[in-house]
Amino acid sequence: MATPTDSFKQFDYALRPSKQVERKIIMEILLRLPRAGFNISEYSYVGFGSVAYVDFVMFHKYLFIEKMVCIEWGDIEKRMRFNKPFKFIKLKLKPFSQYIPSIRRRERLLVWLDYDRPLDPEILQDIDGSLSRLCPTSIFIVTVDARPKLPEDEFDLQGQSSQQRERASQQRERVTLQTYRSWFGPYSNSRITKELVARAHVDPLFYEVILERIRQTLARQNPSLRFIQLFNFFYRDGAPMLTVGGRIGTERDDQALETRGIFEHRFVRRDSESLQISVPPLTIRETQWLNHRLNPTLRAGNLTFELEQTLLDNYRTFYRQYPTYLEALL
Amino acid sequence: MNHNGQNLVAQAEPSKAFFIDMLTRDIRLSVCILDLIDNSIDSLIAASDLDVSQHLIAGTKAQSVKAQIAISYTPSRFTISDNCGGISISEAEKHIFLLGNPAEETSGTRLGVYGIGMKRAFFKIGKSISFMSHTKDEEFKIDIDVDSWKKKKEWPFPFTYGRPKKSTSGGTTIAITDLHEVIGRQFASTAFRTLLSEKVSRAYALFLKAGAKITINGEEHHPEFPELAETLGLRAVRQLVKEDGVEVLVLAGLSPPTDKTPRGWYVFCNGRMVLDADKTHRTGWNVDSHPTFHAKYNHFLGYVYFRSKHGHKLPWNTTKDDVDQESPIYQRALAEMWILSRPVLNFLNDLYPDVKEEGEAEHVLFQSAKGVSPQSVARRANTAWKANVKKQTDDTLLAILYKRPKKQLESIKEALGRPRMSASSIGQYTFDWFYDKNCK
Structure with missing residues (x-):
């Protein structure tokens, strides 16, 4: 539990800085695709907007995408319509599963299934369904909460005795283990263990399951199709989150991306080793000071303010994507 | 023999026993009979260019066909007879009796693909088969005694006759006797008859809808499409x-x-x-x-x-x-x-x-x-x-339904001093009482 003096180490969750860094990294990498002949601005974007439509605004402004579909199934129809930032965004107020049948096979899409819940069979069906419809060259990204948590696992343990809490926790782990074995066992090479589901996050398991689901779906469509992985990101703005993404293509496409240097981007992740996105909470003055002096040799001890070496290293890694937040009085 | 491995061959000829005794184990009797109906339907497709799936997909009405397929059986005899156009002598010579379709090709949207169903059905049902067919110009008959055919080295089935004969329409009749004991028993069973009837009504629903008539022991079958x-x-x-x-x-x-x-x-x-x-x-x-x-x-x-x-x-x-x-x-x-x-x-x-x-x-x-x-x-x-599900709002009325012992209801009536109060009124009263007391 964070002590009062730890609060300076935390961001306001609503700002979601790591998420913002992730968006910028994804954009940077996608902006390299035209080198290999894939013009990202000609893609259509399909995503889950929520009332802020952040991805939509950024992808329109910086990736120049002009065809966008926002899927939303919450009970916030009026808010979604009210907050829609651009007229051209098509708003579909229905579950993604109902939208999948209308995906046109020939359209190049950038699809981002950005869930705020852990992996479950519904999500696997969404992955399977959408990849069954997506054409080669489309880009597919999925984000899930990386905690081993079941949908009904929302009960509040506060206020109970420590013994009751302990029993409930053991019961929860048992049920999670059984459920995960039945849900994900067929997708995983290794046995899902009690120790695994007892962890705070299970991103390696979710990564393996997502990749295997994608592989099976593409192989069923056409054995020559493959998922050319570009993104494997792990970040935490509160809940630990996993993002896996890439491009659907053939071995030839894979080679084309390699030849054109797409994979050389330092944040591209082609395997199970994820990029850990972690950014320190800094004041604007601190970031400006750091930006002015940032070089590979700068050490925490040389700073004029307190900052742990790891946080300084993290800042050095992501300083270009680091979001700056100011209150704007509009 | 060359011991260096040259000119050596491994025998790979098929055996008749494989077709007669083994392949027949993989198929149920009812499914076999559908194979024989497929044979009749194929003649109908060849004669009339009937394409029921095409009409279904295009949303057009299939042309009306006047074809009849009559199946009858007793514990000792099975026959299937149709007026679907018949089979020519040339087709019978070259294709129909081959065990397996070497071309892997079919013409039109036919039901016969593998060239095994009809023959497997013969062997499954009995030992003596009489196959007669006629087109508008010719007729032929082939009689097969399975036991004696099995003993012969040759594979072809000799024609009993094949000759020109003018007719107004074509058709095929297959009669099978000397039935296997287990088949005779199934033909005597009511459960089998029901099963076969249900299968026929559903499996050929589109063909029945197009006008084909299929009868089993005289009973006509109608198309069955779950709605x-x-x-x-x-x-x-x-x-x-x-x-x-x-x-x-x-x-x-x-x-x-x-x-x-x-x-x-x-x-x-x-x-x-x-x-x-x-x-x-x-x-x-x-x-x-x-x-x-x-x-x-x-x-x-x-x-x-x-x-x-x-x-x-x-x-x-x-x-x-x-x-x-x-x-x-x-x-x-x-x-x-x-x-x-x-x-x-x-x-x-x-x-x-x-x-x-x-x-x-x-x-x-x-x-x-x-x-x-x-x-x-x-x-x-x-x-x-x-x-289009009408979403519930705060004002949507929901029903509450539950049961409680009569004795307890009587106690409530007594407590309220209203002996004639109905159970549903007690439910509403107690609900309102709780709501007023705790939720307002």
Whole structure:
């Protein structure tokens, strides 16, 4: 539990800085695709907007995408319509599963299934369904909460005795283990263990399951199709989150991306080793000071303010994507 | 013999016993009889260019055919007789009796692909087969004594006769006697008769609808199509996919509230049913992340119609009572079936939620639905699943239904001093009392 003096180490969750860094990294990498002949601005974007439509605004402004579909199934129809930032965004107020049948096979899409819940069979069906419809060259990204948590696992343990809490926790782990074995066992090479589901996050398991689901779906469509992985990101703005993404293509496409240097981007992740996105909470003055002096040799001890070496290293890694937040009085 | 391995050959000839005694173990009697009906239907397709799947997909009315297929059996004899156009002597010489179709090609949307069904049916049913057929210009007969044919080294079946003969129409009659004991017993069973009747009504529903008549021991069979439920705001999905010379039409929705039969997927190839109300892994249930069929999905109803002039591209197996699950076109169709049926299953999940009143709006919509034929849904352009459920608001009225012992109700009446109060009034009174006291 964070002590009062730890609060300076935390961001306001609503700002979601790591998420913002992730968006910028994804954009940077996608902006390299035209080198290999894939013009990202000609893609259509399909995503889950929520009332802020952040991805939509950024992808329109910086990736120049002009065809966008926002899927939303919450009970916030009026808010979604009210907050829609651009007229051209098509708003579909229905579950993604109902939208999948209308995906046109020939359209190049950038699809981002950005869930705020852990992996479950519904999500696997969404992955399977959408990849069954997506054409080669489309880009597919999925984000899930990386905690081993079941949908009904929302009960509040506060206020109970420590013994009751302990029993409930053991019961929860048992049920999670059984459920995960039945849900994900067929997708995983290794046995899902009690120790695994007892962890705070299970991103390696979710990564393996997502990749295997994608592989099976593409192989069923056409054995020559493959998922050319570009993104494997792990970040935490509160809940630990996993993002896996890439491009659907053939071995030839894979080679084309390699030849054109797409994979050389330092944040591209082609395997199970994820990029850990972690950014320190800094004041604007601190970031400006750091930006002015940032070089590979700068050490925490040389700073004029307190900052742990790891946080300084993290800042050095992501300083270009680091979001700056100011209150704007509009 | 050359011991260096040159000029050595390993024998690989087939044996007659394989066809007579072994291949017949993989097929049930009812399925065998459908194979013989397929043979008649194929003659009909060849003579009339009938293409029931094409009409279904195009939404046009199939031309009316006047064909009759009569099956009759007793514990000692089986016959199937049709007036579907007959088989020419040339066809009988070159193709019809081959064990296996070497060309892997068919013409038109025919039901015969593998060239094994009819012969396997002969061997399954009995030992003495009489095959007579006539076209408008000629006739022939072949008699097969299975035991003596088995002993011979030669494979061909000699013609009993083959000669020119003018006739107004063509037809084929197959009579099988000297039945295997187990077959005779099945022919004596009422359960078998019911099973065969049900299979025929469903497997050939599109052909029956087009005018073909099939009788079993004199009883005519009518097409049976489970209906899809529709009403204003509730519409089944229809999607046509074309790939590699195969058209796949998928319909998915609900069976009407009055239909109490658990449904599932019905799969057809060139108009002939190969899977009947399937709820198994064959149609993807409990495979990957798809759900297991459960009582709450009893009203799920899906149709998949494959059509191709290249019969070998269709995903039917040789017995035509199952699908070739590995076939690329079936895998492709399976993905489409589950994309299209997911919203339907989600509706059923909402219809039968853990907390009953949460499904109230879905129930209102579902109960108002009426049955429509799959043909009328197939006739449309591609349509998405629609279920306009009226969302509950804070003012939506929900029913509360529960039971309590009479003795306790009497005590409440006494406490209230109202001995004639009804049970439902007590329920409302006690609810209002609690609400006023705790929630206002």
